[in-house]
Amino acid sequence: MHVAFVSFETVHHRDTETNRRFQTVMDLLADRGHDVHCYCAGFWAGEESTFERGNVTYHAVSTGLEAGASFHLRLPFVLAAAGPDAIHAGARPASQVLAARSGAALARAPLIVEWYGDGGVADTRWTGLATGRPDRIVAPSELVGTWVRERGADGNIVTTVPNPVDCERIREGETGEEVDVIYARRLDEGANLESLLLALAELRDRDWSAKVVGDGPERDDYEQLASDLRIDDRVTFTGELSLDERIAAYRGAHVFAQTAEHCVFPTEMLRALSAGCVGIVEYHANSSAHELVEGWDRGFRTTSEVELAEAILDGGNLEHREYDDRFADYDRSAVADRYLTLYRTLRDEHGVL
Structure with a gap:
């Protein structure tokens, strides 16, 4: 054609x-x-x-x-x-x-x-x-x-x-280190990573680890916030990673959290869900991320840091996977x-x- x-x-x-x-x-x-x-x-x-x-x-x-x-x-x-x-x-x-x-x-x-x-x-x-x-x-x-x-x-x-997304690349990719929660996005004014950090701080008496993938102008402020919340020893900021490195990170992670305020389509979240992650979305009027988890038993939609913390606990009780063929249509x-x-x-x- x-x-x-x-x-x-x-x-x-x-x-x-x-x-x-x-x-x-x-x-x-x-x-x-x-x-x-x-x-x-x-x-x-x-x-x-x-x-x-x-x-x-x-x-x-x-x-x-x-x-x-x-x-x-x-x-x-x-x-x-x-x-x-x-x-x-x-x-x-x-x-x-x-x-x-x-x-x-x-x-x-x-x-x-x-x-x-x-x-x-x-x-x-x-x-x-x-x-x-x-x-x-x-x-x-x-x-x-x-x-x-x-x-x-x-x-x-x-x-x-x-x-x-390239499902074969995800299915055949390497698996990175195990981590309970992962977040991936450019760390700019729309990232809203503070929602996740505050939710994780609510769980500081629990045993968990988190990884933040991405870089940007707000990274230093977010790292400072993690320190102020006394969770910086359990949150790793990786900076930018290649696609294969991100796929490996998703395959090793249990839960992917999407909290950005603006998102016309959450491509990184889709990769993570395809790589087996449980999906947690903080709802925002100008983000479409919730569309990926509606009606899915491994997806959660939240509206506050308290609900986000609860969803992280609930998601952690679900089976860990390294690939999910539910997203083959993507x-x-x-x-x-x-x-x-x-x-x-x-x-x-x-x-x-």
Whole structure:
């Protein structure tokens, strides 16, 4: 299948959650042998109009990020000339969705918009216009789907597709040291690690160990808090770890705690749950993490440090596992199939052979 991806800015311009998600979708399809092209602002040296990396062909619709007007003007005609089976555009900036819609009409191809929602969904005129243009809008979670519908999208065209994980890599990974509780995230202002540390302090008369994976500007403050709470001898701050090191840590851990206030999709938590961890989520209005544990007998949803402490005790009584096949539907191959099914369904609806 020939799929044209549209993203003025890519992960090669700037490393953001939104750009990483878009790159992941392209890689999923390219790895399956599909013909994947990305129409973007140029990011490579030299005067060539195309650039190949990782089985994806990048096309410079404009010479750089400073040429946004040129990108939007040229995009419809570039897409029409390409003649793709489907057009898959990022939602940011919203103006590129309108240009992609024109290109889809000229190419007689369906338009799918990837609305990841990192940083929220802006309440602007451009956003309102963009929500009415696609044939489908893909969100990573019900939370983001709700945000998009609140900005005017027809609920019938909004579907959720999660971030994928590599289940085989997790199943075959090494197992790290045993630890009772693990937390993993960038330690910034949204990490809310203090909730977990306070809950653990409630259990200081119990025998437990905890590990915090990740680094960031708030790390020193969190380490100081652990010291102030007199639990620093049982909480290990590892800093950043490679993916395989994180998987090993999750396979060795019993409980994964998610307390971040903002999260459009908890990818690290998903890896940990796939690696057998019991899942504990502190509920926050702007986090979708609770969606992973709803209706699951190894998942807990809490709203306070006291409930979090109780859930850690209850979770500790459950069987320790190093892999959980319940999350096989989140595997890279399964998520790729969901996108391919979506493209083919829309092609059939368009009546394009």
